[in-house]
Every structure is written in structure tokens, then in C-alpha cells.
Amino acid sequence: MKKLNIVLSLLLLAAAPALAGKDKAAGEAVVLPDVEMIDVPTAGILDYYGFMVKTRFYSDGGVLGALNFGVLERLNLGAAMTIDKLVGSDSGIKMRKPEIQVKFRFYDGGYYIPAAAVGYDGQGYYYNPVSKKYLEKGKGLYLVGSKEIGVPSLVLHGGLNVPDFDNNYLFGFLGVNYTLEDKIAFMLELDNMFHSNDPSRLNAGTRIYITPYFQLDLAMREIGRNGKFDNGDSRKAERIVQMRYNTSF
Known part of the structure; x- marks a missing residue:
């Protein structure tokens, strides 16, 4: 019963504001730029006074929650946290420490040059309680x-990141999304590139714009992957569901 109450609270947190969005004027019902895809960030940011709530359901009944704010005109600040085994019948719910998320968009883009942003995201996946680190590290810096x-609504995203300052390895990521009539978007991304000892990840998914402010993501992570992490845990494809709500104060 305790698990059920927590799950219902998270669902209401993500969905209730979307229902309230129906009261906004029709002229304001414009789909906002995506600030992220599945795992890959974009150069998009939340507007000043904007905020976004995200809930992700992942393997073994885990839930990730994130909250981000547009604290300044070009600066977003937020935090994310995972709760393992929240959904389902397994015992031993574990709340992991919150991780900081920051993004600063320093260039809005031109005819030839892309929009650009720099940020930090400490939220990883598959927490290892022995090493107290994520087996799949967050983006880091x-x-x-x-x-x-090429064509309208087809957007390419790409960048570089340093997830771990202990070894300073430089990784790369690419993503592309196509939005059809502000109703549905198709996403494809290649993440964690450049290092064979930490394999790249191919992710694909669909984003459904239930309202201009509330989106539902259905995605597959690590397509075709079948192996082991360094600690011996299985590494395989994962199905996830995400709900996102964004608006402004």
C-alpha cells in the first residue's frame, strides 16, 4: 500500500498540471523546444520563470524524478533523484542521493551555426551500492x-562530455528528432561514444504531445546490447516510459 501511494503521488505530480493547462488561452498553446531527448541533452532551455517536472519509469520497478527551473533568462537549474524498486512487489526500496543539473545557453544559433549550451548533469543509471557510483555515469560536464x-522540424543534436573527472575521458553523443505537426516526435540517439571499454548506447523512442505542456515518451535504451557491467550485472536493452510537464509561473 505504501508503494501504491507513492506511485499515485508521482503520477498526480506529473499529470495534474497538464490538466490545468487546458485553462490557458488558445494563443499560448505552442509546443516548447525540447530541452532533452531520451538520454541526450539539447541546446534548448526552459524560459525564464519556466519549470519542468519529469518522471521516468525504468527497469526493476525504478522511478526517476527530476525538477528543473528557468532561474535566469539563459540559465536552468534543477535536480534529479532515483528510487529503485518503487514499483512492483520487490522489497527494499532504495532512494539514491539527488544529483545536480545545470544548463547555460550561451548562443542562440544562426543560419549556419547551431545553438549552443554548456551544462552539467550528474544523474546516472544503474546505481552500484558497493562502489556508490552509477554503472552508467551521468553526462557530467x-x-x-x-x-x-534539411527539412523543417528535423533537428540534429551533438556534443561532447566528460562524465568522470577522475579519469577525464572525453565522450561524444549524437541525436536527431523529427516532430510531426506538434503531435508526435521520433527520436534516435547514439550516446557514450569514443571508448570501447565503456560501449556506446543506441536509443530510440517516440514522444507524444498529449498537450503542448505534457508529453509522454515511450523509448528503448541500449538497443542490441547484451553483456555485463564491470561488476558482473547484466547489461541489456531496457524499455522506459517518461512523462514530462513544462510551463511557466
Whole structure:
């Protein structure tokens, strides 16, 4: 019963504001730029006084919650936290420490040059309680650019990141999304590139714009992956569901 109450609270937190969005004037019902795809960030940011709530359901009944704010005109600040085994019948619910998320967009883009942002995201995946680190590290410090290419609503995102300052390895990521009539978007991304000892990840998904402010993501992570992490845990494809709500004060 305790698990059920927590799950219902998270669902209401994500969905209730979307229902309230119906009261906004029709002229304001414009889909906002995406600030992220599945795992890959974009150069998009929340507007000043804007905020976004995200809930992700992942393997083994885990739930990730994130809250981000547009604290300044070009600066977003937020935090994310995971709760393992929250959904389902497994015992031993574990809340992991919150991780900081920051993004600063320093260039809005031009005809040839993409929009660009720099940020930090400490939220990883698959927490290892022995090492007290994530088996899949967060983006860490990153630089990302986004640019519409070829046809309207087809956007390419790419960047570099340093997830761990202990070894200072430089990784890369690429993503592309196509939005159809502000109703549905198709996403494809290649993450964690450049290092064979920490394999790249191919992710794909669909984003459904239930309202201009509330989106539902259905995605598959690590497509085709089948192996082991360094600690021996299985590494395989994962299905996830995300709900996101964004608006402004």
C-alpha cells in the first residue's frame, strides 16, 4: 500500500498540471523546444520563470524524478533523484542521493551555426551500492549544439562530455528528432561514444504531445546490447516510459 501511494503521488505530480493547462488561452498553446531527448541533452532551455517536472519509469520497478527551473533568462537549474524498486512487489526500496543539473545557453544559433549550451548533469543509471557510483555515469560536464537540418522540424543534436573527472575521458553523443505537426516526435540517439571499454548506447523512442505542456515518451535504451557491467550485472536493452510537464509561473 505504501508503494501504491507513492506511485499515485508521482503520477498526480506529473499529470495534474497538464490538466490545468487546458485553462490557458488558445494563443499560448505552442509546443516548447525540447530541452532533452531520451538520454541526450539539447541546446534548448526552459524560459525564464519556466519549470519542468519529469518522471521516468525504468527497469526493476525504478522511478526517476527530476525538477528543473528557468532561474535566469539563459540559465536552468534543477535536480534529479532515483528510487529503485518503487514499483512492483520487490522489497527494499532504495532512494539514491539527488544529483545536480545545470544548463547555460550561451548562443542562440544562426543560419549556419547551431545553438549552443554548456551544462552539467550528474544523474546516472544503474546505481552500484558497493562502489556508490552509477554503472552508467551521468553526462557530467557537457557542451551541446542543436540545429535544424534539411527539412523543417528535423533537428540534429551533438556534443561532447566528460562524465568522470577522475579519469577525464572525453565522450561524444549524437541525436536527431523529427516532430510531426506538434503531435508526435521520433527520436534516435547514439550516446557514450569514443571508448570501447565503456560501449556506446543506441536509443530510440517516440514522444507524444498529449498537450503542448505534457508529453509522454515511450523509448528503448541500449538497443542490441547484451553483456555485463564491470561488476558482473547484466547489461541489456531496457524499455522506459517518461512523462514530462513544462510551463511557466
